[in-house]
Amino acid sequence: MRRWLAALVAATTSLVLVSLLVPLALLVRSVARSEAIGSATRAAESVAVAVGAVDEDTLRLTAEQAGASSGHPVTVFLADGRVLGASAARTPAVELAARGRSLTASAPGGREILVAVQGAPGGTAVIRAFLADEDLDEGVHRTWLALLVLGIVLVGVGMLVADRLARAIVGPTTALAEVSHHLATGDLTARARPQGPPEVRTAGLALNHLAERISDLLAEEREMVADVSHRLRTPLTGLRLEAESLSDPDEAARIEARVDALERAVTVVINDVRRRSRERASCDAVPVVRDRVAFWSVLAEDQARTVTLDLAAGPLRVAASADDLAACVDALVGNVFAHTPDGASFRVRLAAGGTTGADGMDGMDGGRGGGVLLTVSDAGPGFGPGDPSRRGESGAGSTGLGLDIARRVAEQSGGRLSLGDSDLGGAEVRLLLGIA
Incomplete structure (x- = not known):
């Protein structure tokens, strides 16, 4: 905007200066020539007075x-043909002036100023003053150069003033854009400082009001979700008491483990929704994946499923918290149990960098040193029709949120999620996590 405004002022100033300076330059030339002709005429007339x-x-x-x-x-030029003063030829114009008529005539290299003096001894005498072409425009070019410099200086001053005015407008506008970017990235404490023209100040106040309203709405949402999550503790407590009252110790221990996992998930939700801003966390993916696969291995053993865990040598630090990564693994492995029949095996693989899978699929490159690739493959029926990664949609009767949770964790870390066919005969989910 500053460049556009400066260009506009430069163009406007140039048009005004051209409309003023061009006539002024022509006037200067006309005045200079009139002054030169007047000087030569006065010189000729001063001599004409002395004739006779x-x-x-x-x-x-x-x-x-x-x-x-x-x-x-x-x-x-005397009437008898004699010539006094500067040497000059007797031109037709001089002959015309000898008839008693004063005039100005063009001559090679300049002009002749001819003054006829009648009553001189022997007849009419002619006084000739020669005005050279360079004398006609003497000082004109210097004046034109001065006018040109003045025009350039005025255009420069106009552009400087326009730049200062544009800065007064662009600066506050840029500050508003920066505040909006901070708000977009989750920094709800960012506020605009009203400054600049009245319209920009009004926009800044409106942006601050919007930020306050967003903060209030998010606070209300956090409290509402936290209250709902907190209310889940009561039925969880009752479920724990029912589990403790079971007569079978193994069954009671297994149910208590499930209750503990559910209670941990509820606690994570409560802490997460009460957190004012989510700072980018990191964790070592190897122990998190190992722990979650071990958790699901108990249920896999009950359903006669073969579990294959392929972990790279750690540590493999990813740009996601341990809780988020655990929720992601739970969502992916939970989908295997929910959408494949009992006895269907699955495999969990964790490797450094985007590599080519066993099924020949192209590897993914997260753009951050390769990232960490988490792959969950199963021997089930594969994905159903439609796009199973779209939030809230599922071709198997579920809520469709499992893959969305995994996708959000991957994208927040700087990676992405892709789906394909597994070499085991079923579906495969490839999750590229950005490195910390």
């Missing part, structure tokens, strides 16, 4: 002095 009043020698001396003082050669 002084002798020939004095007249010659007068013509020479007049020419020297004015800078224009002065010649006296």
Whole structure:
């Protein structure tokens, strides 16, 4: 905007200056030529006064002095053909002036200023003052150069003033954009400082009001979700008491483990929704994946499923918290149990960098040193019709949120999620996590 405004002012100022300076330059040239012609005419007239009043020698001396003082050669053509003063040819214009008519005529290299003096001894005498072309425009080019410099200076001053005015507008506008970017990234404490023109100040106040309203709405949402999550503790407590009252110790221990996992998930939700801002966390993915696969291995053993765990040598630090990564693994492995029949095996693989899978699929590159690739493959029926990664949609009767949880964890870390077919015969979910 600053460049556009400066260009607009430069164009406007240039048009105004051209409309003023061009006529002024022509006027300067006209005045300079009139002044030069007037100077030569005065020199000729000063000699004409002496014709007939002084002798020939004095007249010659007068013509020479007049020419020297004015800078224009002065010649006296007497009626008898004699020439006094500066040497000059008798041109047709001189012959015309000898008839008693004063005039100005063009001559090679300049102009002749001819003054006819009637009543001189022997007839009409002609006084000739020669005005060279360079004398006509003497000082004009210097004046034009001065006008050009003045025009350039005025255009520069106009552009400087326009830039200062544009800065007064662009600066506050840029500050508003920065505040909006901070708000977009989750920094709800960012506020605009009203400054600049009244319209920009009004926009800043409106942006601050919007930020306050967003903060209030998010606070209300956090409290509402936290209250709902907190209310789940009561049925969880009752479920724990029911589990403890079971007669089978193994069954009671297994149910208590499930209750503990559910209670941990509820606690994570409560802490997460009460957190004012989510700072980017990191964790070592190897122990998190190992722990969650071990958790699901108990249920896999009950359903006669074969579990294959392929972990790279750690540590593999990813740009996601341990809780988020655990929720992601639980969502992916939970989908295997929910959408494949009992006895269907699955495999969990964790490797450094985007590599080519066993099924020949192209590897993914997270753009952050390769990232960490988490792959969950199963021997089930594969994905159903439609796009199973879309939030809230599922072709198998579920809520469709499992893959969305995994996708959000991957994208927040700087990676992404992709789906494909597994070499085990079923579905495969490939999750590229950005490195911390």
